[in-house]
Amino acid sequence: MLRMEIALFLVLGFVAYSYFSAEKKFSQLHSTFSMLLAVVLCHLVFDGITVYTVNHLDTVPLFLNNTFHRLFIGTMILIFYLFYQYIAILVEEETGKPRPLDGLARVYLVVAELGNMLLPIHYAVTPQGNYSDGIHVTFCYLSVAFYFLLGTGLLLFNWKEIRKKEKTAIAIACTVELIVTTLQGINHTWLISGMGITLITLAFYLILENPDILRAELTEQKMSMLYLKSQVNPHFLYNTLDTIRIQAQLNGDKKVAELLMHLVDFFRLSVKVDRAMVTLDDEMELLEAYMELMCYRYPELQCEYDIDPNLGGAQVPNFIMQPIVENSLLHGLKNKGYRGKVTIAARRVGEDQLEIRVQDTGSGFAPGKLEAVDKMLHFYDRQPAKLTGNSIGILNVQKRIKLLCGREYGLWYTENEFGGVTAHIRLPLAEESK
């Protein structure tokens, strides 16, 4: 039987490695699972040792046998307590209700561990193998049953409020607990407790704690923090700016008023982020407001538009132009002290496509950079989820185009003959925008 314990240990060892090396959100649930993993690994070691010692009663001193047996059962009780604890935290997260049974579970843990240390152990010797029986083991079964009832109770009482995935995990855990304990109770020589514990731990790992879920949680957390940062009510912002604009104009400062007007326009337009698709007109309006401000900041910066007005109603993904132009400014024209020109053109290609080009007279790509950008845009869906950096803007544009318009559309860059680069955006032309 020792082979099973070794196999289980290796499986959980691998799980533990993958779990502990993954970056995860700090939460009570995850720390409970970490503790559980650690205790289960120790338990499997004691399990293996006990399987050996209990079958060598004549060669291993009784004192050692008892010690390992108590360690084996002690960690097992702790594990079932942790199973319960994990389920309780999960239920609390799902329902938002506090955990009323925690005190009871902890008191019982102390009682059970004391019993494990003090009660006498009796070994039964049979031709199929040796095992322990008597009051000590009965007490152990009692503890498992106790925590099983607590966990099952939590599940059944909150059945409707728990989501399907969490429900599945808890139900699997409880079922395995019941089946394995019953089987072990009937066939004392099977010694399958280690298997049951491994199965339950694996169920939690695979359903609730696997690396994909941990990563998704982490990204969500970071995103929500970014989101919070941008939670200044935009209406407050642009209403205030508008008040300042009027005051400036009242004071006779036309230039400031004009700049503020553009800024107000920019905010007003960028507030409409709730729509996935907007018209090209809307996009251009936002871009013009942005460029007016940039051109004022950098007087030697020029901007030229060449938009086919019949395309004004074309549906394009929201907020794709500004990031591309900003990218051209920051990576092309900035190196030239913002001296140069950005040309934005939109034209129909063939019957049902639209191409937008953003051409700059900037410093162009450094050697090898075009290939790198090409590669990044081509494998846009395999890029690690970065939340900062230079390429995040254009990568995001690429992702949204592919998602909203289809994989055959998208963004790519070419180098201009006389310096600078051109961004090309190819989009579908919907029927109504003739």
Next chain:
Amino acid sequence: MKKLRVLLVDDEIMIREGFKHLFDWEAHDCLVVGEASDGMEALAQIDSLKPDIVIMDINIPIMNGLKVIQCSRAKHPEIAFVIVSGYDDFSYCREALRLKITDYILKPVNYEEFGTCIDNLKIALFQQQSEERDEPGEERPIVGITRYLQEHLAEEISLGVLAEEFHLSGQYISQLFKSEIGVNFLAYLTNIRMEKAKKLLLSTGLSIAEVSEQVGYGDYRVFTKVFKKAEGVTPSQYRRDFLEDSK
């Protein structure tokens, strides 16, 4: 021409100040006679001052702007209301159109372009009067001229053309517009062209270029620009917004 009396309603003092001082009321034959900062005050002011024009913010305390208009419409059917609305209150605008608002403008208000709005009011007022005053006998020259304009929108029209057609001097015609309607000739022409364009955009499936041609703009780029300046949206946006609204 009699000066038009204007009442300003907005809960933000700065916006009222902006209207008062940044727009040249004098040059547009208008006079700001009062201000109000909430719905109740607005109602009281409308009753006591009897203004010709009310510039009305929608989102005001106690009673919103639309309610105020509803309440005073019955008592004072002749008042022209100009709604000033935040961009995101566009749903209000739809309701406003049902209340027969004379015009609406979007915040942030560009005071220099507010003149167009006043011109539109005057033209609407003039058209309303000439419909009512359908008296027999000698027709006033301005009525003939405006009718001629309406019928020849698609053509190239200038004061010179009108002068030839009506055997009057261009300068005299220009003065007629100023004295009879209160706006200059070009503003009038642009206004009726835009009105026609809006009708065409909503009632026909003509392309933007075709609409542009029918209302006298050879180059649709110019048309789009003028339209955008007058309506705040491009022709295609205008058509789309309306179609979306009526769904």
